[in-house]
Amino acid sequence: MIETTRRRFTATTLALTALAGLGAILPGTARAETEAEGLxxxxxxxxxxLMADQDxxxxxxxxxxxxxxYIIPQLVKGGFIIGAEGGTGVFLARGTDGSWSPPAxxxxxAGSIGLQIGGEVKEVVxxxxxxxxxxxxxxxxxKLGADASITVGPMGRGVEASRTTDFTSDIYAFSKSVGLFGGGALEGAKIFTRQSLNESYYGAGATPRAIVIDRRFTNLQADDLRALLP
Structure with missing residues (x-):
């Protein structure tokens, strides 16, 4: 009787262990986001x-x-005399049909030298x-300002309509910051491809052009972001 009970207990334990292992691969099972998915x-x-903010x-x-x-959830800036800032984000392009591409x-x-002190974390669009x-x-x-003109901060109720609807710059930057930082600008900042993240999110050969122009790659996890954009 004891031996039978022991065998049943062992069999049940093995079955539960197997089910727990399967749980890691069953569809719908929760898992941690990768770095690319988190971005x-x-x-x-x-x-x-930002779109819900009246400012x-x-x-x-x-x-x-x-x-x-191009959306950067966290652009971190700080320094004393010599400053630096950086952050990783996603870029989407609008197609000829008006739809938004998957993100690259x-x-x-950026780095700068001058009168500056403090630290800051920005959300930048x-x-x-x-x-x-x-x-x-x-x-x-x-390089911003060299390869494409940029206007920083066309936002807030104090900005005149004539300045915010003529679209004379190639790029407009909307930013919301936490912290205090004096000095520095986005002029001269460099933007470069993060190919490792592109390939980890889509697979081998996922270049920015293949993603946003040719649209040879897709990831359903980005559909909510694409649907949110006007």
């Missing part, structure tokens, strides 16, 4: 927050007229208004 999720939350009431209008959008991954980096700006993003690396 896409945070990019969606950033756009959602950024012009942002949806800009996005509706945009050729592309890029990193922004770059709205690309021209084909020139989109073409610049598709290169392996480009």
């Amino acid at each position: 896409v999720t945070e990019a969606r939350l950033t756009v959602d927050r 950024f009431f012009e942002l949806p209008k800009f996005i509706k007229a945009a050729k592309g959008i 991954f890029y990193t922004l980096g 770059f709205v690309l208004m021209s084909d020139k700006a989109v073409d610049a993003m598709l290169s392996s690396e480009f």
